[in-house]
Every structure is written in structure tokens, then in C-alpha cells.
Amino acid sequence: MTEEKKPKKSAPKKKNTAVKISESDKTHFPHTQFPVKIIHKDGKELQDTKTCYFQNENHAQKYIDRCKFKKTDYQIFVKPQKS
Numbered sequence: 414m415t416e417e418k419k420p421k422k423s424a425p426k427k428k429n430t431a432v433k434i435s436e437s438d439k440t441h442f443p444h445t446q447f448p449v450k451i452i453h454k455d456g457k458e459l460q461d462t463k464t465c466y467f468q469n470e471n472h473a474q475k476y477i478d479r480c481k482f483k484k485t486d487y488q489i490f491v492k493p494q495k496s
Contacts, residue, residue, distance in 0.1 A: 442466075442492045449473045453480075453487035 442448060447466035451473055455463035467473040473489060 441490060448492035448494075450490045450492075451476065451487050452490075453482060 449467040451465045455461045
């Protein structure tokens with residue numbers, strides 16, 4: 414009795430929900446090496462606001478996945494690159 418192997422379904426791809434920031438507003442990104450920023454609530458009873466900086470969007474996505482954030486739990490910002 415042989416069973417047929419079914420092809421594995423791949424996980425659905427996540428959409429990029431990053432918000433672009435204007436070039437003139439550099440106060441949001443004080444670190445030149447970290448163009449991606451996430452702001453989320455943290456601490457006891459979610460009273461504190463935490464800001465995290467990342468080198469790229471993949472690192473930010475890993476952080477979001479690890480912390481199991483919902484889309485309503487955080488805001489992600491990406492600094493526009495110079496042309």
C-alpha cells in the first residue's frame with residue numbers, strides 16, 4: 414500500500430506595509446546605518462513606547478515575527494534612499 418505524496422504548500426508571502434518618510438524629515442532616523450524603524454507598545458500593560466532601528470526590512474520582519482506582533486501593534490517606517 415503506497416501513499417501518494419502531496420506537494421507542500423508554501424507559506425503566504427507577507428506584504429510590505431512600510432511607511433515612506435520624506436527626505437527632509439531626518440529627525441526620525443538619527444542613525445545613518447539603520448534606515449528601518451519600528452515603533453510599538455511595550456512593557457507592563459503596554460504603557461511604554463519602544464523604538465527599534467534595523468539595517469534592512471528583513472531584519473525588521475524577523476523581529477516582528479519573533480515578537481508575534483499583529484499589524485495593529487506596530488508602525489514600520491523606511492527612510493527613502495537618495496537617488
